[in-house]
Amino acid sequence: MSVIQSIRDKAAWIIIGAIALALIAFIVQDALQGGGRGLFSGNSTTLGKVNGTSIDLRDFEARYKMAEDNYRNQNYPVNDQLRSQIRESLWNEYVEDALMTDEYAKLGITISDKEVGDILYGDNPPQMLKQQFTDSTGRFNAAAAYQAIRSLKKGTPQYNSFWGEFVPALEKSRQREKFTALVGKSMYVPKWLLEKTNAENSQRAAISYVNVPYSSIPDSSITVSNEDVQDYINKHKDAYQQENGRTLIYVSFDASPTSADSAKIKDDIAKQKDALAAANTTAEIQTVMANSGSETPYFDGYVLSSHMQMGNADTLRKLADGQIIGPYQDGPNFTMAKMIGRRQMPDSVKCRHILIKIGDQQGQARTDSAAKKLIDSIQAAIAGGASFDSMVAKYSDDGGSKEKRGDLNPGEYEFNSLQFSNLSKEFAEVIFYGTPGEKKVVKVENQSYSGYHYIEVLSQKKVETAFKIAYISHAIVPTDETINTASGRASQFAAASRDTKQFDENATKEKLNKLQADVKESDFMIMGLGESREIIRWAFNDAKRGSVAEHAYQVGDKFVVPAVAGVSEKGTMSVEKARPLVEYKVRNEKKADNIVKKIGSASTLEAVAQATGQQVFNNDSISFGSTFIPNVGNELKVLGASFNKDYQSKISGPIKGEIGVFVIKVNNISAVPNPNFDVKAQQQAIQQQMGSMFGYRVMEIMKKSADIKDNRIKFF
Template sequence: MSIIQQIRERAAWLVFGVIALSLIGFIFMDARTTRLFSGNKSSDVGSVNGKNIGIADFQRQITSAEEQAKMRGYPMNEAMQQNVKESVWRQMVEDALLTDDYAALGLDVSDKEVNDMLVGANAIPDVKRAFTDPKTGIFDNQAAAAQINQLRTLYKSGPKRSADNQRYEAARSFFEESVPQIIKMRLREKYMALMANSSYVPKWMIEKANADNSQIAKISYVNTPYFTVSDSAIKISDGEIQDYISKHQSLYKQEESRSIAYVTFDASASSKDSSRLKDQLSELAAQFAKADDPQAFLNRVGSQQPYFDGYIGKARIQVPNKDSIFALQKGQTYGPYLDAGSYTVAKLIDIKTLPDSVRARHILVATTNPQTGQPIMDDSTAKKKIDSIKTLLAKGESFDSVAAKLSDDPGSKEKGGDLGYFTADRMVKEFADFCFNGKKGEKGVVKSQFGYHYIEIMDQKDFEPSYKIAYLSRKIEPSPETDQAASGLASQFRAESTDAKAFDQNVEKSHLQKLLAPDITPAEYTIPGLGTKRELVKWIYGANLGEISDPYPVEDKYVVAIVTEINKEGTMSPAKARAQIEPILRNQKKAEQIAKKLGSPASLDAVASASGQQIQTADSLRFNSPYLPNGAGQEPKVIGTAFDKQLAGKPVSPAISGTSGVYFVRVDNVSALSNAEADIQQQRFMQEQQQRYGVQNRLIDALRKIATIKDNRGNFY
């Protein structure tokens, strides 16, 4: 990664100050006054076991999470915003679930512990990075404590001058938000460690498992498959479904949800739209070829692909028709040609023989905060500083030591300013121009948007033809006429569909495909098969059963939907659960019929004769594997029967209702394999480790299952 890119992502050297303001400090504050901070709650976005989650607090945490995502370079589009909301909600629910357990277990974090996390031997990684001397690798806890004292003073005094506002806000954010998060993090660590360390596997359990798993069995069996009884011969009533639900309620819980059926009307670009755009670019291609300033021309006429005023090596250019583009003379154009849903015209600006990659080192004197764009040093002061650095190096000072002491680039200063090898497009133009147009060993000062760089070109390799190419590119998009045609068809369909019956009739008459989107939750943003459309979800939750929507634009289509199902939170209705339960009950009834027909046979041969099925054998069955060989599949009841000591020596077992049919089994042999090398202690250790590793997810899942969680996010977003 280039240093310029690192500057963009890591906010350069100034971020160290921000880290200090936002991640550390607490020594001289009363912890109890900060850890319970929360904003005013005017309304609730949900609740956990009766404890409300306020919309103000929820939105504050969303804003904070979005800012962090932006700092890491993630695009804050609609999908990312939804991911952030989901993540924040999940975290707030988990925090609420765990808080009661913290209190019940008497868990707390003392001021001394927090101090140790900030300035002690066990300081959290972010703090250590901010206050560790890069030359010695030693954490300077006194510098951290001094910073905390300054923060305490700022926070208590409040913003007195406009110049202090930014630092005060950072201090306020730290004491009211970051410190409680640090405490919360420590509480969670303690809680999870306590739960993990409670894992225990007794010796007798390992010994029993070893004894069971050492057994090996051979059986003969007859399977009468369920498909030998017709499905149409078995009827399952709603009462039977309800009775099964009543006996297995925990398996058939449901969230609040709604289902829809819908039809779509294509509003994507037509062949006419594509041809029209191609013709437009064909007319512009001649003007593009004559334009002396390609960047100004592209800015004037508009291009999806911005102009890159630099050179890219031949091997690294991966565009359609590149050989035709390489064959152009300077100033000539090629196209329009198709490129990933766009029409493009390429213009060859220049050709040079340049290195494919360069290794350089630099020392940066920053003038601008790359995150905020705010100036942090005036230009004249920065110029004097870089000139002084140049003089020091000219007098023989070590580049490595000067970079470590004076460079404002945290990503390279610890490496003596060495950036390693990089390509031209990884750097800002001024930096790249110097490194790729210069020669190995050349040194000089370059000014970029980030400040002044003193650069030394250390190496250049893989010289090849490099091209400067301008691209006039436009995405193929639907014209207003295409969009209006699709919207008109959707509106006509809606006008003619006055109820569910008419909806289905019009689907058939218009030869449309009726699609289903089941179990849409109130806070959902994305509808399966459709994409992101929060407005449609809001309509679904404001509509009645059987109500039909007006056309909604969703991505490149118009959608008309009908509400087909409304499910309240709680236990599934028989109609909702039928698809899951009916096969189970049907097989149970089939098993009863098959078992009744075959009765109590005296031998396996009698079973085969009565059922018309063959006797099969299964050898080398193991107690810890539920599968029968030869593709028979998973049959745990049959495997269990193979190791049933009460069946030893008997000609045939009772009927067994298996996964795929009714089985009768004869146990031919059961023996045991020796396992003299089994290490009981090692096995106990490994199983306990496995339990510890999985305790967090299992614990949270268990707490969720027994909790009462209300999600009202759909009322706000």
């Protein structure tokens, strides 16, 4: 039984979670996308520095390769997006390690061996362990997890992965929890401040006002010069800072499958129909699928009706044995399906077993015949009344099942039908195809071990019809001709466009849609285009403003020719870059000055209205605790002025707001008592909320204040 043995001998469950958790332990995930060229491009091996602490490329790439290999072993699609996520996760971990290691030491934040035990086997174990060692009642079996971890052998990849990556990641995570809790507990909200805030928020104001909207003055009448924009930027520098960036323009040439490409793939699958119809045995079906190049492997097992979630499941269930349908489109594929057979099968089973291995056992060689003789004698002894539990304890080579595990007795296991393909075929067929009470000896041979199982089926649940179906499937992809045509057009465009002027002219001539994107050097994706790391690396490493790529880049089903339309250096934005963000604000400031001149020395709202051609409005429901004024909007300056008692005896001066210039008169200020105000409850709630938020934000604050040099763009 391969799953049981892998828990004991190889601990495959550790590989599944160890590297993934190690990578994300400290991560604020950006979900970026990767790519890259040679691992050691250039002479330097310094990937970056954090406050003078170097991050070595070779160490980084060694850990990256281990992570990628583990994902590949788990059958994850190792594509550019996953590669970028791994690299981004690793980078964040290195940065935070460099920032926090000394801080933890100064604060005395350490993790003892006892704490490690609590992390692994306590009330809140890691999700990966919890999934693997939760019994049928939903309880975590800490004893089984402990035994499995103890079975790891020193020096093996599994041991090194667990104790070298997984556990250190858990320790770092616990250290961060302690740190954020420590910072969070330092937050305090004084009682007087809450009482004052409650009193202010209970206030209500009634006002009369005149609003002269900026839209009443045509934009065309206001000129905004570069000097105006620069002056505004100088007054608000913090709001207009930028990272090192590039503004790209690009055109793309479609290489997606044509209707002719789709028709050819469908026809190729249809040609396999006679061969699939004639195939009856498992070997024959596998041969047909191999010859057809099917991208869907043959599963020589049954799938429960309730687990068939595909769009045409009802049609497939109605097929007669041997009947074939298709080719039909199934998502991005064309598929042809043949009904092999159906049977009744449970969704879950409970069984018990005794395993006798063939080979070296406890320093002695056990032959096939000796193993068979021993399993037969065990079967006879149990049939004669011997205790199953005692036989397990004395003879079974499945060490992971020798002790009681929650509701499971020695030798017992529970499996669901989705685990069928993970079990040894001979073992799975006995427990899922047999009947409760059935006892059987089977021989199993797989990569993990060879041996004999004595199996008893204890119970089965949720029995329903299950189907065995063979699928021949091919992705709908473009032909070489389609790809070459698109690639050729893109190459010709790039060759004819050696600067942005020619780029624009040729795009217009060929009626191509020219798109624009702003990117940073840490980006892996271009919005609207997808995974485009190679284009971004070109823009930062090899290109200058006005440069056009010498060749096209393939991005998904497109060939893309990019050009650098703008270069932004880290620091305060240039006038050109900031103008789209600033121009309307400067224009409104100038409009506000004109409006103030119109108002002049008017001393009543009626006079203001007459001078500006507007009306006097009333608002009786302004709340101090709100940021929104009904029928006005988010005008915080107006809201604040509405509670100024000086404006009860006279009108306010002109207030330059977001949408216009306001003049107000306060008619009344009152208060609405809050009978549910509980100062202690609010104090606790706010301190907890602020502490939690600040505890996690402090890490980002530390990053911003640190001297971080990121050289990743040079390497990948």
